[in-house]
Amino acid sequence: MPDVEIDRIFRQEYGRAVAVLVRHFGDIGLAEEAVQDAFTEAVRRWPAGGTPPSPAGWIITTARNRAIDRLRKDSAREAKHAQAALLHAREEPAEEGPVRDDRLRLIFTCCHPALATNVQVALTLRLLGGLGTAEIARAFLVPEPTMAQRLVRAKGKIRDARIPYRVPREADLPDRLRAVLAVVYLIFNEGYAAGSGDLLVREDLCAEAIRLGRLLAELMPDEPEVAGLLALMLLIESRRASRTDAEGRLVLLADQDPARWDRALVAEGQELVRRCLRRGRPGPYQIQAAINAVHSEPPTDWRQVLALYDQLLTFSPTPVVALNRAVAVAEVDGPAAALALVDELDLGGYHVFHAVRADLLRRLGRGAEAAQAYEAALTRTENTAERTFLRLRLREIR
Amino acid sequence: MKQYLLSIYQPDGDPPPPEFLDEVMARVGAWDAEVKAAGAWVFSAGLHPASTATVVRSRDGDALMTDGPFTEGKEHLGGFTVITAPDLDAALDWGRKLAEATTLPIEVRPCEGEADG
Numbered sequence: 001m002p003d004v005e006i007d008r009i010f011r012q013e014y015g016r017a018v019a020v021l022v023r024h025f026g027d028i029g030l031a032e033e034a035v036q037d038a039f040t041e042a043v044r045r046w047p048a049g050g051t052p053p054s055p056a057g058w059i060i061t062t063a064r065n066r067a068i069d070r071l072r073k074d075s076a077r078e079a080k081h082a083q084a085a086l087l088h089a090r091e092e093p094a095e096e097g098p099v100r101d102d103r104l105r106l107i108f109t110c111c112h113p114a115l116a117t118n119v120q121v122a123l124t125l126r127l128l129g130g131l132g133t134a135e136i137a138r139a140f141l142v143p144e145p146t147m148a149q150r151l152v153r154a155k156g157k158i159r160d161a162r163i164p165y166r167v168p169r170e171a172d173l174p175d176r177l178r179a180v181l182a183v184v185y186l187i188f189n190e191g192y193a194a195g196s197g198d199l200l201v202r203e204d205l206c207a208e209a210i211r212l213g214r215l216l217a218e219l220m221p222d223e224p225e226v227a228g229l230l231a232l233m234l235l236i237e238s239r240r241a242s243r244t245d246a247e248g249r250l251v252l253l254a255d256q257d258p259a260r261w262d263r264a265l266v267a268e269g270q271e272l273v274r275r276c277l278r279r280g281r282p283g284p285y286q287i288q289a290a291i292n293a294v295h296s297e298p299p300t301d302w303r304q305v306l307a308l309y310d311q312l313l314t315f316s317p318t319p320v321v322a323l324n325r326a327v328a329v330a331e332v333d334g335p336a337a338a339l340a341l342v343d344e345l346d347l348g349g350y351h352v353f354h355a356v357r358a359d360l361l362r363r364l365g366r367g368a369e370a371a372q373a374y375e376a377a378l379t380r381t382e383n384t385a386e387r388t389f390l391r392l393r394l395r396e397i398r
Numbered sequence: 399m400k401q402y403l404l405s406i407y408q409p410d411g412d413p414p415p416p417e418f419l420d421e422v423m424a425r426v427g428a429w430d431a432e433v434k435a436a437g438a439w440v441f442s443a444g445l446h447p448a449s450t451a452t453v454v455r456s457r458d459g460d461a462l463m464t465d466g467p468f469t470e471g472k473e474h475l476g477g478f479t480v481i482t483a484p485d486l487d488a489a490l491d492w493g494r495k496l497a498e499a500t501t502l503p504i505e506v507r508p509c510e511g512e513a514d515g
Binding site for chain 1: 484486
């Protein structure tokens with residue numbers, strides 16, 4: 001069996017294995033090392049002996065044994081801690097039952113507010129996604145040693161400051177869950193529109209974010225915002241193929257060919273949105289998902305989109321939401337009404353603000369001002385696909 | 399159990415008016431009592447102003463002294479409390495309450511080693 005297959009299995013089971021081991025041994029570093037040891041052994045034994053019937057079970061059992069070996073050999077590790085772990089490990093059989101809770105505990109630990117957001121993101125990708133340090137570094141355009149140090153420091157802080165390994169208590173859950181969802185969405189956004197690179201989309205990160213979203217939806221079926229985020233990501237992802245043309249140029253929603261949308265993802269996203277609506281506990285992710293669900297049935301019903309933005313503003317009264325709402329206003333009440341709203345916003349540093357202004361000015365026949373706005377947008381983004389799009393628009397009105 | 403150092407950082411310059419300060423001290427006193435009642439209190443101290451500090455360094459067996467606090471910044475350490483807590487969440491809970499009582503930022507930092515009890 002090729003190594004690439006073992007690689008794939010380990011990557012898939014990494015989060016689960018690490019999560020169970022952290023519960024047994026209370027040490028993330030040890031858990032990771034043990035899973036690495038199990039991987040080395042798998043590479044040695046699976047090609048000849050075949051893949052075990054339950055790879056996850058094999059990995060967890062083997063990793064536990066390797067962890068015990070490590071604890072026995074490494075006298076530097078706190079003796080008291082090691083003894084307790086050995087006792088604990090010997091008593092319990094290698095079960096997979098509480099596995100779901102373990103991964104949930106791990107996600108909440110990775111996204112603890114005592115850790116900076118960029119650290120939360122890196123840890124989540126590493127421990128739950130099983131991504132390598134080099135991969136994560138590349139994804140966020142950070143040198144590999146920097147990312148390696150970031151991860152080491154984070155694990156050190158979890159250990160030394162004793163960040164607890166548990167699902168937060170009821171009172172803290174709303175805020176903590178919001179942080180987890182924000183991290184997952186951040187990962188998705190990073191994958192969807194690479195900040196300053198040549199590719200408009202980065203598939204791995206989107207796939208990973210969706211995978212995490214599905215896991216969360218499975219583990220927290222009573223949280224509608226979790227379903228909302230998953231629906232949002234699925235619906236955005238469904239349009240991946242049509243978002244850029246053959247030359248890699250940006251294609252606006254209105255110009256996209258719905259035939260190229262992934263119908264399965266659209267259906268899944270829409271069904272999740274319907275289920276969320278029935279629950280009657282709206283929230284920002286659910287509403288954004290609903291907006292995308294409306295877009296997924298062209299031609300877009302802009303009145304419905306506008307009503308949804310009105311609702312979204314009550315949850316997230318931010319200038320960016322107001323900007324997006326203004327785009328809907330333009331479709332319902334005309335560009336003049338929208339421009340009046342946009343000009344009130346304090347978003348001078350945001351390239352999309354200038355791009356929206358430019359488009360509205362263009363539609364109002366104010367070409368010179370539109371050109372200035374496109375120029376302003378160009379100086380505020382490094383994304384190649386976006387710049388190409390803006391330059392094309394600029395050329396059209398000159 | 400682990401020990402955590404909770405440090406109160408106050409801005410340099412004139413102290414706030416006595417009415418405000420009295421209220422803060424009352425709230426800090428109540429916080430102290432709550433920590434002690436919970437069995438989490440190890441030690442605490444309010445410090446005299448930074449101007450009363452002296453920094454001593456050793457160079458080639460000689461003691462070199464400078465007048466004033468270690469860091470010349472916009473804030474200085476005003477006081478601290480050492481508590482015991484089972485984990486960071488518990489320590490941060492105490493830190494949050496102290497931040498509310500003082501209206502100041504509180505640094506919560508773990509001490510090395512294990513505490514008894």
